[in-house]
Amino acid sequence: MKGRIITAAFALTALVAAGCGSSNSSSSTSSAAASSGTSTSASTKACAATIGIEGPFTGDVAVLGQEQLAFAKLAVDMDNKANGTNITLVQGDTQLDPSQATTVTQQFTSNSKMVAVVGPAGSQEVQAVGPLFGRAGMAFITGSATNPDLTKSGKNPTFFRVVSRDDLQGPQDAQYIVTHLKPKKLMIIDDQEVYSTGLVSAMLPVFKKAGITVDHESVSQKVTDFSSIVAKVDPQTTVVVLPWQVAANAEQFGKNLAEQKKKATIFGTDGTQSSSFTIPGSYVSAFGPDINSIPADAAIATAAKAAYPKYGTFGPPVFAATHVIDEAISSVCKSGQTPSRANVLAAVKGTSEATSILGQPIKFDSHGDLLGAKWFLFKINDKGQYKLVQNS
Amino acid sequence: MRFFIQELVNGLTQGSLYALIALGYSMVYGILKLLNFAHGDLYMVGAFVGYFVIQWFGGSTALVIPVPLLLLFMFLLAGGGVGMLGVAIERFAYRPLRDAPRIAPLITALGVSFLLENSMLLLFGASFRDYNTSAFIPFSSGIHIGVLNISLTRILVIGLSVILMFSLRILVDRTKLGRQMRAVAEDREAAEMLGVNVNYTISMTFFLGSALAGIAGVMAGLAFNQIYTLMGFVAGLKAFTAAVVGGIGSIAGAMLGGILIGVAEAMISGYISSTYTNLIVFGILIVVMIVRPQGLLGRAPLQKV
Numbered sequence: 076m077k078g079r080i081i082t083a084a085f086a087l088t089a090l091v092a093a094g095c096g097s098s099n100s101s102s103s104t105s106s107a108a109a110s111s112g113t114s115t116s117a118s119t120k121a122c123a124a125t126i127g128i129e130g131p132f133t134g135d136v137a138v139l140g141q142e143q144l145a146f147a148k149l150a151v152d153m154d155n156k157a158n159g160t161n162i163t164l165v166q167g168d169t170q171l172d173p174s175q176a177t178t179v180t181q182q183f184t185s186n187s188k189m190v191a192v193v194g195p196a197g198s199q200e201v202q203a204v205g206p207l208f209g210r211a212g213m214a215f216i217t218g219s220a221t222n223p224d225l226t227k228s229g230k231n232p233t234f235f236r237v238v239s240r241d242d243l244q245g246p247q248d249a250q251y252i253v254t255h256l257k258p259k260k261l262m263i264i265d266d267q268e269v270y271s272t273g274l275v276s277a278m279l280p281v282f283k284k285a286g287i288t289v290d291h292e293s294v295s296q297k298v299t300d301f302s303s304i305v306a307k308v309d310p311q312t313t314v315v316v317l318p319w320q321v322a323a324n325a326e327q328f329g330k331n332l333a334e335q336k337k338k339a340t341i342f343g344t345d346g347t348q349s350s351s352f353t354i355p356g357s358y359v360s361a362f363g364p365d366i367n368s369i370p371a372d373a374a375i376a377t378a379a380k381a382a383y384p385k386y387g388t389f390g391p392p393v394f395a396a397t398h399v400i401d402e403a404i405s406s407v408c409k410s411g412q413t414p415s416r417a418n419v420l421a422a423v424k425g426t427s428e429a430t431s432i433l434g435q436p437i438k439f440d441s442h443g444d445l446l447g448a449k450w451f452l453f454k455i456n457d458k459g460q461y462k463l464v465q466n467s
Numbered sequence: 468m469r470f471f472i473q474e475l476v477n478g479l480t481q482g483s484l485y486a487l488i489a490l491g492y493s494m495v496y497g498i499l500k501l502l503n504f505a506h507g508d509l510y511m512v513g514a515f516v517g518y519f520v521i522q523w524f525g526g527s528t529a530l531v532i533p534v535p536l537l538l539l540f541m542f543l544l545a546g547g548g549v550g551m552l553g554v555a556i557e558r559f560a561y562r563p564l565r566d567a568p569r570i571a572p573l574i575t576a577l578g579v580s581f582l583l584e585n586s587m588l589l590l591f592g593a594s595f596r597d598y599n600t601s602a603f604i605p606f607s608s609g610i611h612i613g614v615l616n617i618s619l620t621r622i623l624v625i626g627l628s629v630i631l632m633f634s635l636r637i638l639v640d641r642t643k644l645g646r647q648m649r650a651v652a653e654d655r656e657a658a659e660m661l662g663v664n665v666n667y668t669i670s671m672t673f674f675l676g677s678a679l680a681g682i683a684g685v686m687a688g689l690a691f692n693q694i695y696t697l698m699g700f701v702a703g704l705k706a707f708t709a710a711v712v713g714g715i716g717s718i719a720g721a722m723l724g725g726i727l728i729g730v731a732e733a734m735i736s737g738y739i740s741s742t743y744t745n746l747i748v749f750g751i752l753i754v755v756m757i758v759r760p761q762g763l764l765g766r767a768p769l770q771k772v
Contacts, residue, residue: 133585135697137593264741293742297701300691302477303736306470323595323693330692334606335473335616351595385594 122408123161124419126151126400127183128393129194129204129215134170135297136320139346140196143218145383146390147193147397149375154401160408162401169195171268173203180204184211190419191215191400193393198222199269205231214420216399218392219345221362222273226442233420235439237395237431238362239448244344245277247450247467248316248360252342253285256314256358260288262339263316264304266296266324274318274344296321305331308339315339320346322387329354349387353459360452361388365461369434395431399423469615474737475730480621480690482729483628484510487683488706489713489721490635491553491676497652497716498672501561501572505579507703509553509677512583513545513684514694518596520544527599534603538623538689545685546678553677554670562666580699587696595695598688624686631679632722638675639718648672652716708748712755714765723763 128147131140144166151164165186167179176195183189184207192208192215195201201220208215209232216235223242225231252258263278265271275291282289290312292304296319305328308315315332317325325347332339332354341357348361366372366379375394379386403422407414428437438446453461488510495503520541525531532540560579564572600620608619639645647668650658659665687702688694705728713724728748735744761767 133588133593137588137697138595138695141593292740295701295745297697299687299693299698300477300481302480303474303733304741306473306477306737321595323597323695326597327691327693330601333601334618336606336611351597 122159122405122414123163124190124404124414125163125165125186125188126397126404127165127167127179127186127189127192127194128397129167129169129176129179129183129192129200130196130393131171132166132168134168134172136171136196138323139219139320139389140168140171142383142386142390143194143196143393145386146379146394149378149382150394150397150401153375153378154398154405158401158405160401160405162404164397165189169197169200171197171200173197173199176200176204177207180207184208184213189213190404190414190416191423193218193396193400196220196389197268197270198225198273201225201231201234205234208233211416212420213416214400214403214423216396216423218394218396219362219389221345222269226444229442231443233443235396235399235423235443235445237399237433237437237445238392239450240444241273241277243448244360244362244450245274246281248274248342248344248452249278249281251358251360251452251465252314252316253281253287256340256342258287258312258314260290260309260311261314261316262290262292262304262308262312263318264292264294266319266321267293268296268320270320270345271318275316278316278318296324299324299327301328301331302335304328305335305337308332308335308337310338312339314342316342317347318344322347322349322352325352325357326354329357345388347387348453348461350385350459351387353455355455355457355459357455358452358464359455359461360450362448362450363388363391364434364449364451364466365453365463366391366432366434368463369432371430372432372434375432391432395433395437398431399426399428399437402426402428469613470737473615473617474733476617476621476625477737478730478733479625479726480729481732482709482726483625484683484687484690484702484725485706485709485729486632486722486725487628487679487686488702489710489725490632490718491680492707492710493713493715493718493721494648494672494676496710498648498669499561499565499572500569502576502707503561503676504573504576504703504707505556505583506676506680507699507701507706508580508583508587509549509680509699510684510687510702510706511587511694511696511699512552513549513681514688514698515587515591515596515684516545516548516681517541517685517688518598518694521598527597527602530603537603541685542627542682545681547681549681549684550674550678553673553680556677557670557673562669580703584696584699591696593696595693598692598694600689600692604689620689624690627682627686631682635675635679636718644668644671705748708752710762712752712762714762717762717764717766720762720764727763 130143151162169176196219198220214233221241223240265275325343343359345361348359366376403419404414406422407418412418431437435449440446450467452465454464456462491506560575561572604620606618610617647663650663651668709724709728710721713720732744735747
């Protein structure tokens with residue numbers, strides 16, 4: 076009996092420990108004080124605030140969420156040091172699921188100490204939680220939700236984003252393919268997620284107008300073998316478009332192409348921009364730059380490499396989003412006020428950064444979209460390095 | 468015809484892996500009437516063991532031992548290690564619940580599944596890891612006839628799976644342990660009264676089933692390169708479907724179900740569209756269940772009167 080109790084206790088402890096990895100509200104800053112959500116640092120107590128981050132820290136796209144989390148932590152740590160603030164970051168795991176995001180948002184909005192939130196990652200999540208944040212008067216800034224309706228619809232009055240929209244990126248990607256890669260036939264494969272199908276919808280009219288024969292396929296991002304689809308890539312199909320969120324899947328697709336001796340060029344988007352995807356000759360369009368190519372970002376890039384070695388395009392925009400909130404809190408404190416949802420929201424609306432980790436100024440329009448949002452196109456060279464081909 | 472053969476090979480590769488995982492589901496169900504939902508995660512652990520063996524011996528591009536020896540170590544360590552993990556899971560999570568209502572071990576199995584997934588996530592992070600198999604087994608090796616390309620890795624996966632499946636069949640049919648397993652599956656109490664060491668037999672069943680899942684994980688890494696901590700979920704679900712289609716509890720049924728689902732997926736993807744793969748595969752499952760509830764090779768339950 077005693078043995079059973081010990082076994083049960085062990086199992087329960089292990090489960091709790093494992094559950095901590097997917098906790099909805101565990102702290103993610105580096106200090107122990109921050110873990111409790113009640114920071115008490117004597118040197119910085121003059122400007123203390125709590126912010127949240129929503130992202131898929133576990134689940135199928137944890138690889139993206141963990142990257143975002145690492146960059147958010149990095150931004151908070153660096154900004155706390157630079158501004159003398161004591162901002163605590165509380166994490167909420169949404170698993171890219173709108174219902175989970177809603178639960179996390181309710182927890183965040185009912186936390187009176189929380190003044191603003193970074194995230195969530197997916198457009199479908201923003202659609203679900205936008206009105207909740209709006210009612211709470213709390214600013215939330217995403218680093219990756221790109222659906223145009225999020226800002227066009229007017230349903231999300233406290234929403235901001237530091238990346239471009241699908242209706243800008245999708246047609247531009249498609250136009251580049253038409254003009255420069257000149258395919259007569261192409262294959263486009265969505266990954267059955269809102270992000271991916273949204274981009275495909277934005278690209279298809281351009282291909283149709285150009286008279287290109289399109290084979291539209293669809294495959295779950297949980298699939299890890301694409302050999303059956305690759306077998307359908309015929310010699311006339313010279314381009315395969317992969318608007319995917321998981322770079323490793325694009326890498327495997329490229330290996331399946333090589334395995335079957337197919338020569339089609341891969342054109343990936345956003346999520347595929349990562350050191351996990353290095354198929355030579357491939358193109359990747361992204362809403363974020365390669366921060367390694369921006370001299371001013373050298374210190375951040377070095378720190379990021381230590382925190383999350385295989386980072387791609389999802390981390391830097393979250394750093395930028397977190398930095399906007401951190402600076403808003405700092406400016407509120409400098410004006411002699413105590414950070415609150417209302418004054419932080421006002422400060423975020425008035426953000427005017429001359430430059431950022433993204434290599435561009437950050438200023439929002441009245442809908443929360445980034446003014447002058449850029450789009451970046453890279454080509455992967457024979458060494459697997461990303462070389463900027465075009466930006467706009 | 469070449470397109471058909473290409474898709475057939477693709478389907479057999481995936482189907483072989485489903486079959487190996489399905490065998491574990493079927494063996495455990497046959498002997499304990501337990502749906503071990505953690506079984507797919509053992510496949511994931513096996514894939515990670517194989518990955519770390521590659522790293523241990525210098526990494527995919529700088530191996531310090533010959534490739535055949537590397538493969539041997541990968542299969543032995545993944546099979547042995549995951550087999551022992553399966554035994555430990557049975558000992559600590561399922562055995563205390565052997566006489567509990569059947570819902571208890573079922574829920575425990577789900578708990579073990581989440582425990583394994585999240586433990587691996589905490590230990591090794593969310594990043595995908597790449598076997599980079601082509602660095603030590605080049606794509607150029609294998610069979611290449613015109614547009615038909617079958618890599619050596621796929622030949623290895625299919626060949627080894629067939630050997631393992633038939634070895635298991637021989638073990639169950641013709642050895643003392645196999646007889647004990649069949650006896651325990653038939654009637655645990657009667658087997659015990661006849662002198663069969665039931666705990667040992669169940670442990671060995673878990674060892675064998677888990678070892679096959681671990682080896683399947685290594686094969687998945689070799690064939691599909693990318694591994695991650697949640698890779699066991701979908702594979703486990705498909706393998707479970709395979710076991711049910713073939714007739715859960717039946718070893719031959721698990722093999723048949725796995726191959727059928729793998730080949731069906733490839734053919735649907737190749738000849739119809741990848742968009743409809745899951746729709747049609749699970750549609751087939753429903754039809755099979757309606758027409759033949761015990762599965763293709765399963766036995767109808769005996770009516771006790």
